[in-house]
Amino acid sequence: MKEFIIKANKAVTNGEINLKDLPGSSGRLDLICRCVNSAFFLSHDLRRDTIFYSVNYGNPNPPVALKFIGDELKRLSPDERSIAMFIQKALSKDASEIWKESTSGIYYSNHEFKEIILEKKNSGKKIFYLHLNGKPLENFDFKNESDVVFILGDHIGLSKEDEEFLEEIGAEQISLSPLELHADHCIILVHNVLDRLK
Structure with missing residues (x-):
């Protein structure tokens, strides 16, 4: 199972979303849709073997965590507007x-970003933090890793406190590119590497 967790620092936490202006009206919810x-x-x-989390910290009721389970998704279309409509409902x-x-x-709760990651860690899953200054992806061997969790930042990124937390729990930093x-795009690159191991 592959899992991705992103901290959406400004993404809204209620259903008041202008579907015609996702970047401007919803704290960059367009990024989460992509x-x-x-x-x-x-x-x-x-992809049935994937779970995606977005933990939203925007106004007015942070946090709200959204969980998408690939094996259960139905009627979801790939365009941003369609995805945003499902998010709006949650x-x-x-x-x-x-x-x-x-x-x-598609599930929702008020779980914290760190809380979700710690739950994954305590269940024995390997945690990787995608970071520009991490070790190059090609230096990692995922062949023996069946359950992996990848942590991402949004356009703002993770706070120093978040990064210290990830270091404390032993998350390994991975770099996908020198840029x-x-x-x-990071999610697609990770999928590509893991697809080739099948």
Whole structure:
């Protein structure tokens, strides 16, 4: 199982989203929609072995965590507007500590970014932090890693406190490129490497 977790620093936490202006009205929710596209969509299918989390910290009710489970997703289209409509539906509900299903394969809660990562760590999963200054991806051997979790930042990135937390729990830093890449592009590059190991 491949899992991706992104901290969306400004992404809204309620359903008041202007679908005609995702970048301007929703704290760069367009970025999250592109990440969902990259995490799951193939040419004529979905990746069933992938889970994607977006932990939104924008106004007015942070945090709200969204979880997309590839094996359960239905009726989701690859365009940003369609994905945003499903996100809007989830964000229109009251989040609690319990994961609740909004639509098929899409869940919401008020779990914190660190809380979700720590849960993965405690369940024995390997945590990787995608970072410009990490070790080159080609130096890692994923053949023996069946359950991997990749941490991403949005256009703002992770805070120093977040990075210290990741270091404390033993997350390994991986660099995909000598250049700064968009989060959705990082997801595609990771998929490409892991696809070749099948």
